[in-house]
Amino acid sequence: MSATTGVPALREIRGPSAFGGGAKRFFDLTWLMSVTDFKMSYFGTVFGYLWSLVRPLMLFAVLYTVFTRILRFDAPNYAQMLLLSLTLYGLFSEATTRAVRSVVTSERIVRKMQFPRLVIPLSVVLTSLFNLCLSLIAVLVFIAASGVAPRITWLALPLVVVVLAVLTTGVSLLLSAVYVRFRDVAQMWGLLVLVIFYGSPILYPVEYIPPGLKFLLFVNPLAPIMVEARRLVVDPTAPSVVDADAAGSVFGIIGPAMVMLAVCAIGLWTFMRAAPRVAEEL
Amino acid sequence: MAERPIAVEVKDLHKSFRIPSHRVMTLKERAVHPFTRVEYTTLHALRGVSFRVAEGELMGIAGRNGSGKTTLLKLLASIYRADRGQIRIAGTLAPFVELGVGFNPNLSARENVHLNGVMMGMTPREARNRFDKVIEFAELEEFVEMKLKNYSSGMLMRLAFSMMTEADADLMLIDEVLAVGDARFGQKCVDTLERMRKEGRTILFVTHAMESLKSLCDRAILIEDGILDMDDDPEEVAQRYLQLNFSGPARAASATTDGPRVAAASRIGDVWLENSDGERTRDFDHGSPIHLVAQIDVKDEIEQPGFGFEIRASDRARVFAVLRQPIRGSNGKLQPGERVRIKATIENPLAPDSYAINCSLWRGTEEDLVDVRHPAAELVVRGDQQLGYVELDWELDCEVESERPADPMEATPE
Numbered sequence: 060m061s062a063t064t065g066v067p068a069l070r071e072i073r074g075p076s077a078f079g080g081g082a083k084r085f086f087d088l089t090w091l092m093s094v095t096d097f098k099m100s101y102f103g104t105v106f107g108y109l110w111s112l113v114r115p116l117m118l119f120a121v122l123y124t125v126f127t128r129i130l131r132f133d134a135p136n137y138a139q140m141l142l143l144s145l146t147l148y149g150l151f152s153e154a155t156t157r158a159v160r161s162v163v164t165s166e167r168i169v170r171k172m173q174f175p176r177l178v179i180p181l182s183v184v185l186t187s188l189f190n191l192c193l194s195l196i197a198v199l200v201f202i203a204a205s206g207v208a209p210r211i212t213w214l215a216l217p218l219v220v221v222v223l224a225v226l227t228t229g230v231s232l233l234l235s236a237v238y239v240r241f242r243d244v245a246q247m248w249g250l251l252v253l254v255i256f257y258g259s260p261i262l263y264p265v266e267y268i269p270p271g272l273k274f275l276l277f278v279n280p281l282a283p284i285m286v287e288a289r290r291l292v293v294d295p296t297a298p299s300v301v302d303a304d305a306a307g308s309v310f311g312i313i314g315p316a317m318v319m320l321a322v323c324a325i326g327l328w329t330f331m332r333a334a335p336r337v338a339e340e341l
Numbered sequence: 342m343a344e345r346p347i348a349v350e351v352k353d354l355h356k357s358f359r360i361p362s363h364r365v366m367t368l369k370e371r372a373v374h375p376f377t378r379v380e381y382t383t384l385h386a387l388r389g390v391s392f393r394v395a396e397g398e399l400m401g402i403a404g405r406n407g408s409g410k411t412t413l414l415k416l417l418a419s420i421y422r423a424d425r426g427q428i429r430i431a432g433t434l435a436p437f438v439e440l441g442v443g444f445n446p447n448l449s450a451r452e453n454v455h456l457n458g459v460m461m462g463m464t465p466r467e468a469r470n471r472f473d474k475v476i477e478f479a480e481l482e483e484f485v486e487m488k489l490k491n492y493s494s495g496m497l498m499r500l501a502f503s504m505m506t507e508a509d510a511d512l513m514l515i516d517e518v519l520a521v522g523d524a525r526f527g528q529k530c531v532d533t534l535e536r537m538r539k540e541g542r543t544i545l546f547v548t549h550a551m552e553s554l555k556s557l558c559d560r561a562i563l564i565e566d567g568i569l570d571m572d573d574d575p576e577e578v579a580q581r582y583l584q585l586n587f588s589g590p591a592r593a594a595s596a597t598t599d600g601p602r603v604a605a606a607s608r609i610g611d612v613w614l615e616n617s618d619g620e621r622t623r624d625f626d627h628g629s630p631i632h633l634v635a636q637i638d639v640k641d642e643i644e645q646p647g648f649g650f651e652i653r654a655s656d657r658a659r660v661f662a663v664l665r666q667p668i669r670g671s672n673g674k675l676q677p678g679e680r681v682r683i684k685a686t687i688e689n690p691l692a693p694d695s696y697a698i699n700c701s702l703w704r705g706t707e708e709d710l711v712d713v714r715h716p717a718a719e720l721v722v723r724g725d726q727q728l729g730y731v732e733l734d735w736e737l738d739c740e741v742e743s744e745r746p747a748d749p750m751e752a753t754p755e
Contacts, residue, residue: 069350069429074422087459095456099447172437172460173419243368335422338415339358 077177077334088178093185100186111190112197115146122262134264139202139293144261144285146191146198147220151227151281152252154187158231159238159245166341176334180231188224195220202292212291219288222319226280229323236326236333239340260285264297266304276306277314280322345395346431348512348543349417354426356387356412386412388567389426394545396431396511399538401558401575402547403582409567410547414438414514417545432511432543436461439516441501446490450481450500453489461508471507479503506533513537516547531557551579584713607643607675609702610636612717625689627724627732633685635700635717643675643711647703648683652720655695660730661687665703689722690731696720 078085101107119142126132126141134140158180162169165179195216203209238244259281260268268276276282283300290297298304300311333340359381386409394400404410415421417428418438437443443460444453454475458468476482479499489497505513515534534557537544548554554561554575561578563571563585571581613621615632625631633650646669651662667673668683675681697716704711724732 069347069431072417072419072428072430072434074416075419079419081462083464084459084462087465091456091459091465095445095448095452099445102447168443168460170415170420171439171442173434174436174443174460241368247368338420 075173075176075335075338077175077331079173079175085175085178088175089182089185092178092182093189096182096186097189108193112194115142115149115194115198119145126262132263134267136207136293137264139205139207140264140289140297141262142198142201143288143292144259146194147223147285147288148256148259148261148281149194150187150191150220150223151230152256153190154184154227155230155234155248156252157187158183159234159248161231162235162239162337163341170338170341176337177232177330180235180330181228184224184228184231187227188220191220199292207293210295212295215291216288219284219291223281223284225323226284226319229319229326231326232330233322233326236330239333239337255279255281264289265300266298268305273306276300276311278318280315280319283312283315345397347393348396348398348431349392349394349545350427350429351393351413351417352391352427352429354387354390354413354416354428355385355424356409356416356421357383357385357424359383385567387416387564390564390567390569391426392562392569392572394543396543397538397541398559399534399544399546399557401554401561401578402545402564403549403551403554403561403578404547404564404570405582405585408564410564411438411516413564414516414545414547418514430512433462433509435505435508435510435513437505438514440505441497444489444497444501447488449486449488450476450492451485453500454504457504458507461504461510463507463509475500475503475507478506502530502533506537510542512543512545514545514547551582554582555579580715583715584710607640607702608638608712609700609714609717610638610680612636612698612700612714614698614718614720623719624721624723627691627693627722628689631687631689631720633683633687633698633700633718635683635685635714637675637681637683637702639675639677639679639681641677643702643704645705646673646675646711649701649703650685650717651699652687652691653697653699653716654730658730660691660696665701690733691720691722692729692732693722693724694730696722 101110104110106113122145123138123141127137161179161183162176165174168174169176169179199209199213234244234248256262258275259279261281265276265282265286286297286300286305290299300306300315301309305311306314360383390409390413402410402413412421415438416423417430418434418436420438437460443457445456448456451472454472455465455468458471459465463471476485479496479502481496481500484492484496489500492500505515531553534544534546546558558575561571561573561575562569563578563581565585570585571578612633612635614623614625615634616622616625617630617632619632635648635650645667647665648668649662649664649666652660654660663685668681669675696719698718698720699713699715700717701713702711703709
């Protein structure tokens, strides 16, 4: 068909890459693959998409009971904060955990066709993002119903989600690229995800962090995300990372930002470097 | 070929793979032995391959297993990156080298066509628009909503092939398609390839089936041991491919790279069979000895000449082979200009069937193959219907060992 459009010039083929095959195809593929994945993940289940709500809600119920009834936590609007941060954290843990093996799982595609490798981890993150958006709607409804009045600042929540998604993407790229050669990464990440969970102000409000552990706030990119989400949605009077109650200096925001930047840069760099050789390493 | 524009140009392509001696390296291994380098064996899959393909050409790529054909395709398709050399391609390239890549068994044909279409570079809308055409070609109208995992392999292949025909690529890379599917499907593939060629698409087509190479392709190349062994008419390439297969795995790479290699070399000339009365024939009664006669036209001096032959049954199984028997003594030579006649007398325990006799001519002690004829002669053995390749002497005897077998198995009802 396109052969009739005159004589095309010879162009050099430089081998596989992370992008490769045109921008349009790249985006179409990423989109279609995530949509398919999203549909597939609940395929055959009776409750379908409801499961994407049930999972965080269940976790929430357990943690809430433990922390308010047994440990007698008494933070204002604790339930709303917990639910919100759990949901956000869900994106991070779900996407990264699935992304680790994603490139290797797509072996057939990688080895048998010219395929922009970056699409694979990206579509995993995107699928989880669909899940998050669905659950966030339900969570916001719950928060509004529980007595926290919706405010104009809720509209800024997508911004936080975008930052979170970028961070998640960076980590996913790094993990999926390294996993091709070092299979230990999957096990290691399973543990690290837990460490990060307890190391971030998800279960507990940021102001509870004792001075001895405040260094966490300088290095953990998830911390400002959780803190700001809480301020935007649940409680505008809650301390920001830079407030005295939390990190207490602007490095509370600069530090995590640097870490996030570094993770994303290293992730992208590693992935781009690994991409041309992936088909051979598998 | 000269006037047509070049569609593919490959220059001095090199590709090697490093294969670690033990595959998966864990971090612990790295940590415990930080300075031991992983041992790799380097496999040179391609060692300097160059060729050009004109637009609209259907070029066959032949080569034995492991010769580097698939690596070549994967380099062209940007699945591997070349170590050295250059690949240039005009126009768009179909991104896959195998049919049905990217099919998801848990999705219906409809969804898979969409997904696969986008993988091939269509927009989602195009993919949807072409759905009907794809299904119609594949003759799967009744199974559109069925999941692929419930498809038979034939149906899958039909869908995959039909997807491929819809790919709007100027250059298609096809690895062994015709090997799958039933005869009717194979014919459909052949017709489609013909049609695509008429449309001016360039097709590179890897195959082991020399018949389809000869009947389909305009031209063929032969890759042997990572080197472009031959770039010629499909007939010649097919002949050479069969020679290589005949000569066994270790040799053959005594490669002089360019030029037709068998031009001024000695060859096996006429080969025929004679019966005990000295008549040329191909029909033999079971049991009557076969006389194989081969003429050799000697063009260059052959030191320590050797001759070999084998008999293959109609299913290509090797019934019998004589490898490299010295002719004219161990110090003998064949001189240029000589014509030598070799006669072999073979007893005939062969079962009734048609057989092919292949002959080979060797030189020196290095097992250097001079020429091979494949097949050199046809042999038909007539006799009573028997299974198997040979008739052996046999006797059947029945003896009663004990009056009543006390075997418990005997007692169980059937």
